[in-house]
Amino acid sequence: MQFTLAVTDSASKARAGVITTDHGIIQTPIFMPVGTAGSVKAVHQRELENDIHAQIILGNTYHLFLRPGLTVLEKAGGLHRFNGWQHPILTDSGGYQVYSLSGTRKIKEEGVTFQSHIDGSRHLFTPEYVMDIQRIIGADIIMAFDECAPYPCEYGYARRSMEMTHRWLQRCCDRFDQTPPRYGYSQALFPIVQGSVYKDLRTQSAETIASFEREGNAIGGLSVGEPADMMYELTELVCGILPASKPRYLMGVGTPANILESIALGVDMFDCVMPTRNARNGMLFTTQGIINIKNERWKSDFSPIDETLGGYASTFYTKAYLRHLVVSNEYLAAQIASVHNLTFYLWLARQAREKILEGNFLPWKNQMVKQVMQRL
Amino acid sequence: MQFTLAVTDSASKARAGVITTDHGIIQTPIFMPVGTAGSVKAVHQRELENDIHAQIILGNTYHLFLRPGLTVLEKAGGLHRFNGWQHPILTDSGGYQVYSLSGTRKIKEEGVTFQSHIDGSRHLFTPEYVMDIQRIIGADIIMAFDECAPYPCEYGYARRSMEMTHRWLQRCCDRFDQTPPRYGYSQALFPIVQGSVYKDLRTQSAETIASFEREGNAIGGLSVGEPADMMYELTELVCGILPASKPRYLMGVGTPANILESIALGVDMFDCVMPTRNARNGMLFTTQGIINIKNERWKSDFSPIDETLGGYASTFYTKAYLRHLVVSNEYLAAQIASVHNLTFYLWLARQAREKILEGNFLPWKNQMVKQVMQRL
Numbered sequence: 001m002q003f004t005l006a007v008t009d010s011a012s013k014a015r016a017g018v019i020t021t022d023h024g025i026i027q028t029p030i031f032m033p034v035g036t037a038g039s040v041k042a043v044h045q046r047e048l049e050n051d052i053h054a055q056i057i058l059g060n061t062y063h064l065f066l067r068p069g070l071t072v073l074e075k076a077g078g079l080h081r082f083n084g085w086q087h088p089i090l091t092d093s094g095g096y097q098v099y100s101l102s103g104t105r106k107i108k109e110e111g112v113t114f115q116s117h118i119d120g121s122r123h124l125f126t127p128e129y130v131m132d133i134q135r136i137i138g139a140d141i142i143m144a145f146d147e148c149a150p151y152p153c154e155y156g157y158a159r160r161s162m163e164m165t166h167r168w169l170q171r172c173c174d175r176f177d178q179t180p181p182r183y184g185y186s187q188a189l190f191p192i193v194q195g196s197v198y199k200d201l202r203t204q205s206a207e208t209i210a211s212f213e214r215e216g217n218a219i220g221g222l223s224v225g226e227p228a229d230m231m232y233e234l235t236e237l238v239c240g241i242l243p244a245s246k247p248r249y250l251m252g253v254g255t256p257a258n259i260l261e262s263i264a265l266g267v268d269m270f271d272c273v274m275p276t277r278n279a280r281n282g283m284l285f286t287t288q289g290i291i292n293i294k295n296e297r298w299k300s301d302f303s304p305i306d307e308t309l310g311g312y313a314s315t316f317y318t319k320a321y322l323r324h325l326v327v328s329n330e331y332l333a334a335q336i337a338s339v340h341n342l343t344f345y346l347w348l349a350r351q352a353r354e355k356i357l358e359g360n361f362l363p364w365k366n367q368m369v370k371q372v373m374q375r376l
Numbered sequence: 377m378q379f380t381l382a383v384t385d386s387a388s389k390a391r392a393g394v395i396t397t398d399h400g401i402i403q404t405p406i407f408m409p410v411g412t413a414g415s416v417k418a419v420h421q422r423e424l425e426n427d428i429h430a431q432i433i434l435g436n437t438y439h440l441f442l443r444p445g446l447t448v449l450e451k452a453g454g455l456h457r458f459n460g461w462q463h464p465i466l467t468d469s470g471g472y473q474v475y476s477l478s479g480t481r482k483i484k485e486e487g488v489t490f491q492s493h494i495d496g497s498r499h500l501f502t503p504e505y506v507m508d509i510q511r512i513i514g515a516d517i518i519m520a521f522d523e524c525a526p527y528p529c530e531y532g533y534a535r536r537s538m539e540m541t542h543r544w545l546q547r548c549c550d551r552f553d554q555t556p557p558r559y560g561y562s563q564a565l566f567p568i569v570q571g572s573v574y575k576d577l578r579t580q581s582a583e584t585i586a587s588f589e590r591e592g593n594a595i596g597g598l599s600v601g602e603p604a605d606m607m608y609e610l611t612e613l614v615c616g617i618l619p620a621s622k623p624r625y626l627m628g629v630g631t632p633a634n635i636l637e638s639i640a641l642g643v644d645m646f647d648c649v650m651p652t653r654n655a656r657n658g659m660l661f662t663t664q665g666i667i668n669i670k671n672e673r674w675k676s677d678f679s680p681i682d683e684t685l686g687g688y689a690s691t692f693y694t695k696a697y698l699r700h701l702v703v704s705n706e707y708l709a710a711q712i713a714s715v716h717n718l719t720f721y722l723w724l725a726r727q728a729r730e731k732i733l734e735g736n737f738l739p740w741k742n743q744m745v746k747q748v749m750q751r752l
Contacts, residue, residue, distance in 0.1 A: 038700065042707035046688060068675070068700040075676045082678075082697055299444070300451045302458075312422060321458055324414065324444040331418035334707055 001140070001188035001215045003247045011362040013239060013266035016353045019216075019247055021140040022185030023080065023088045026055045028247060028268040029352050031259065031345045032090060034276065037063040038083045041276050042334040043342065045084050051311040052342045053350070056140075057085060058271050061094035061133055062101070065123075066116050070136050078138025078183045090271075091139035093130050093192075096148050096220075096252075107147060109164065127171035131179065131189075138183050143218065144172040146192045151225040158196035165194045166208050173212060188215040190249060193238050197226050202234050206241035217242045218249040219267075223258065232261055239266035256285055256348055256372045260365045263352050275345045279337035282326040285344045289374040291319070293337070298323045305340050309347055313339035348372070377516070377564035377591045379623045387738040389615060389642035392729045395592075395623055397516040398561035399456065399464045402431045404623060404644040405728050407635065407721045408466060410652065413439040414459045417652050418710040419718065421460050427687040428718045429726070432516075433461060434647050437470030437509055438477070441499075442492050446512050454514025454559045466647075467515035469506050469568075472524050472596075472628075483523060485540065503547035507555065507565075514559050519594065520548040522568045527601040534572035541570045542584050549588060564591040566625060569614050573602055578610050582617035593618045594625040595643075599634065608637055615642035632661055632724055632748045636741045639728050651721045655713035658702040661720045665750040667695070669713070674699045681716050685723055689715035724748070 002020040009015070019026040033040045033048065035057045040048060048054040059079055068082070076082035079089055098105055098114045105114035111126030127145040134142035146165040149158050169191045176189045191209045195201030209217055219238050222231045235250060242248050249269035250262050259270050275285065284291040286306040291298070301319040309315070313336045325333035348368075355361040378396040385391070395402040409416045409424065411433045416424060424430040435455050444458070452458035455465055474481055474490045481490035487502030503521040510518035522541040525534050545567045552565045567585045571577030585593055595614050598607045611626060618624050625645035626638050635646050651661065660667040662682040667674070677695040685691070689712045701709035724744075731737040 037704045037706060038697070039704075039706045039708045042711070044688075044708065044711065045692070063704075067704050068696070072676055072696060072700070076678055076696065082694075082700075084692055084694075084697070300448055302452055312420075316421070316460055318458075318460075320444070320448060320452065321414070321460070324448070324458075328413045328415075328439075328443050330413060330415045331707065331710055332415045332420065335418070335420065335711065 001186065003216065003245065005245065007357050008244070009356050009361045010359065012264040012365070013236075014263050014352070014356045014361045014365075015244075015266060015268060016356040017247065017268060021088045021188075023086060023140050024055070026088055027353060029263045029349050029356075030055055030269055031349045032056050032058050032269060032271040033342050033345075034058045034060075034271055034273050035083070035085075036060045037067060038079060040338070040342070042280070042331075042338040043276075047313075047339050048085065048342075049087070051313060051339055053346050054087070054342065056088040056090060059089055059091045059137060059139060060097060061091050061130060061137065062097035064091070064137055065094065065133055066118055070133065073138075074136050074182070078136070080138060088140040089138075090141040091134050091137050091143060092251075093134070093143040093145045094125060095146050098125060099148060109167075111145075127168040128175040131172055131175040135179055135182055135187065138181070139187065140185070141188050141190055141216065142176075144169050144189060144191045146194055146220055148221050148224070149194060149196045151197065153196040155198060158198055158201055162194045162196075162201050162205050165192070166205070169209070169212060173214070190214060190216045190218045192218040192220040192251070193242070194221045196221060197230055197234065199234070199237060202238055203241065206238045210242050214246075216247040216249060218251055220251045222250065223253045228258065231258070232265060235262055235267065236265045256345070257369045259345075259348065260352065260369050264362065264365055270349075275341035276338045279341045280334045282333070282337065284337060285341050285372065286376070287344070287347070287372065289372060289376040291376050293319065293323045293326055305336070306344065309340075309343055311339070311343040314343050377562065379592065379621065381621065383733055384620070385732050385737045386735065388640040388741070389612075390639050390728070390732045390737045390741075391620075391642060391644060392732040393623065393644060397464045397564075399462060399516050400431070402464055403726075403729060405639045405725050405732075406431055406645055407725045408432050408434050408645060408647040409718050409721075410434045410436075410647055410649050411459070411461075412436045413443060414455060416714070416718070418656070418707075418714040419652075423689075423715050424461065424718075425463070427689060427715055429722050430463070430718065432464040432466060435465055435467045435513060435515060436473060437467050437506060437513065438473035440467070440513055441470065441509055442494055446509065449514075450512050450558070454512070456514060464516040465514075466517040467510050467513050467519060468627075469510070469519040469521045470501060471506075471522050474501060475524060485543075487521075503544040504551040507548055507551040511555055511558055511563065514557070515563065516561070517564050517566055517592065518552075520545050520565060520567045522570055522596055524597050524600070525570060525572045527573065529572040531574055534574055534577055538570045538572075538577050538581050541568070542581070545585070545588065549590070566590060566592045566594045568594040568596040568627070569618070570597045572597060573606055573610065575610070575613060578614055579617065582614045586618055590622075592623040592625060594627055596627045598626065599629045604634065607634070608641060611638055611643065612641045632721070633745045635721075635724065636728065636745050640738065640741055646725075651717035652714045655717045656710045658709070658713065660713060661717050661748065662752070663720070663723070663748065665748060665752040667752050669695065669699045669702055681712070682720065685716075685719055687715070687719040690719050
């Protein structure tokens with residue numbers, strides 16, 4: 001994996017770059033649609049490619065480990081061949097889901113024992129095993145196994161948790177460096193900065209993570225309930241420590257405004273379930289603002305969902321038709337809204353990149369944050 | 377609407393023809409995907425057109441009347457403009473759903489009073505009103521309002537029900553002939569043969585329906601639980617009475633075998649929820665036979681769903697991936713399986729037509745009935 005920084009904005013810390021992987025390039029800043037169980041919910045693979053213009057998607061180690069399981073994934077030749085997505089894939093380490101989805105779970109120095117949320121079966125994730133699993137999944141970018149501290153979190157717990165995450169990172173790196181990729185293309189390991197909302201811990205964690213000198217770095221444990229300003233402050237702090245020569249990935253973020261503000265702070269990669277999850281609830285992000293399509297207001301609005309945006313879902317279907325589908329609980333509602341919202345998120349990232357390259361990112365960002373977050 | 381008979385098979389009663397409507401042509405025999413509430417469940421409109429090669433889809437008067445309702449449909453300029461499907465549409469009269477879905481319903485000579493299954497609101501469907509509603513929906517082919525007798529059905533009830541259906545038909549025709557289409561393109565009215573499983577009633581009904589000399593004729597009240605042989609016998613009987621110069625539509629039928637056998641008896645048009653409903657339960661119809669994709673057998677089968685068939689869903693995705701999606705309750709499971717099954721149904725109709733035109737339909741049909749109905 002290679003990262004080339006094309007431009008750093010003079011008025012902000014925004015950057016435009018290119019990540020090159022064996023499955024193709026990623027132009028940053030980038031938003032990565034979440035394909036939890038090997039499928040971006042309600043979206044066909046060709047829609048991801050041709051309509052949404054996704055360049056990289058996420059898979060989730062916890063979900064893929066449970067279903068379809070490692071035997072099937074290995075027989076398939078990895079996730080790319082299993083789901084037919086031939087562009088880059090990043091896998092989350094599974095840590096977050098172990099904490100949020102599984103029943104009884106126990107975090108020890110060795111790793112985490114947990115019960116499957118599907119059938120109650122018991123499993124142990126260690127840093128080493130999570131590396132092995134992600135090797136088998138075959139993601140282009142794999143994430144270190146960490147503990148994502150909750151919010152709010154007492155200082156002592158946050159410190160101990162961060163320190164264990166750092167020790168686990170060493171074990172992840174050791175295992176990763178001792179094992180080859182499975183399917184003939186290279187994989188990169190990204191460590192994750194933790195430290196909750198404490199600046200001294202975040203500083204310490206960012207310095208530690210940077211010292212591992214991996215091919216990219218991630219910021220975890222944010223957007224978990226803390227105020228947005230606190231998230232921005234910590235993101236800025238951490239971005240100032242993580243090397244400029246490596247891509248920076250802010251995990252699980254966020255709203256269109258969160259993404260634009262974080263790009264301004266020097267973040268290059270984002271993922272979030274918001275565009276797809278909110279789509280399934282009838283919430284649309286558009287170039288003009290946010291639409292609750294269930295609202296009576298859209299009942300007879302026969303204009304396209306968002307003509308500015310381009311792409312089939314956003315321009316072929318009307319607001320009134322989509323409203324009808326949502327109200328009628330039709331499958332197609334989730335399909336149209338999901339493709340549309342992802343098309344918007346990828347458009348936003350592309351626009352941001354263009355503005356950075358053109359040298360006028362900051363005024364555009366300040367205007368867009370207001371425009372895209374207003375409720376229509 | 378115009379119907380041109382191209383070829384009638386010499387070894388069977390199968391026919392190949394062309395229906396011309398203001399929204400384009402339909403090559404018969406044809407299968408019509410069911411788009412109950414203005415959407416073929418889990419299928420995008422462009423998939424219907426480009427992958428499935430649908431030529432006409434169904435809408436349902438009962439569902440569309442309740443949601444989005446006539447005001448929205450009329451403002452939109454009819455269903456074609458509302459859902460973006462620019463090819464022919466046929467609407468069911470709503471009678472079947474009034475009987476099967478709504479709560480308290482009362483059938484009187486005047487019409488049927490019923491309660492919405494959505495909000496319990498009370499409505500009265502008369503033959504006249506159902507014509508008005510279908511005028512507003514703007515379907516190319518609209519169906520007469522009938523009573524679909526249940527199975528089994530006592531002779532006396534079947535006779536009285538049939539006679540009322542005939543009286544209702546006169547009222548449908550009167551209203552239809554006194555009212556113009558709404559959106560500048562013509563509409564055709566198809567009456568429906570009833571008479572339960574009684575040959576004398578079916579004969580009488582077919583003769584009555586034929587005497588109305590509408591642009592096409594339908595056979596209703598079959599495939600409601602009676603043995604397949606009885607359905608074929610009655611279909612043959614009715615097809616022998618309905619004029620050869622008009623298209624014949626066997627409503628709500630059926631399995632691939634039902635369709636092939638009924639084509640051999642002289643039926644031209646079919647609709648059924650089976651390909652989409654069964655898709656959502658993981659049952660796939662393929663050129664090689666029937667697949668229960670949940671079966672362990674497909675877990676590591678990385679071959680395409682059905683390569684013979686062509687089309688994105690059937691050739692891009694593998695059986696193992698689809699199985700994983702079905703088991704994991706992913707939206708994409710219903711999407712892939714629905715597009716696939718409909719692609720198969722339309723392929724089957726196209727193949728039948730080709731064989732009729734080539735003059736070798738019967739041996740092909742006899743072989744295909746076995747092939748496509750075997751469980752893999």
